[in-house]
Amino acid sequence: MTSFLVIFAxxxxxxxxxxxxxxxxxxxxxxxxxxxxxxxxxxxxxxxxLTLPVAALxxxxxxxxxxxxxx
Numbered sequence: 001m002t003s004f005l006v007i008f009a010x011x012x013x014x015x016x017x018x019x020x021x022x023x024x025x026x027x028x029x030x031x032x033x034x035x036x037x038x039x040x041x042x043x044x045x046x047x048x049x050l051t052l053p054v055a056a057l058x059x060x061x062x063x064x065x066x067x068x069x070x071x
Contacts, residue, residue: 001025020048 002022009016023044030036 002018002025005021005025006016006018009021027036027041030041
């Protein structure tokens with residue numbers, strides 16, 4: 001099912017990750033049957049949201065350090 005969703009999204013030019021699609025499907029199944037572990041889901045979503053900003057801040061920090069070394 002994940003491959004179908006990824007191919008479908010790609011056909012329409014939508015950037016999707018197989019991991020996001022698979023986890024999203026599992027979240028939906030868990031929410032539907034009442035067995036979702038909301039703490040785990042919250043942590044995964046939080047990791048998805050924080051990855052890019054934290055990587056950007058780390059990049060800025062490394063850039064500043066290397067820039068000072070080069071001067």
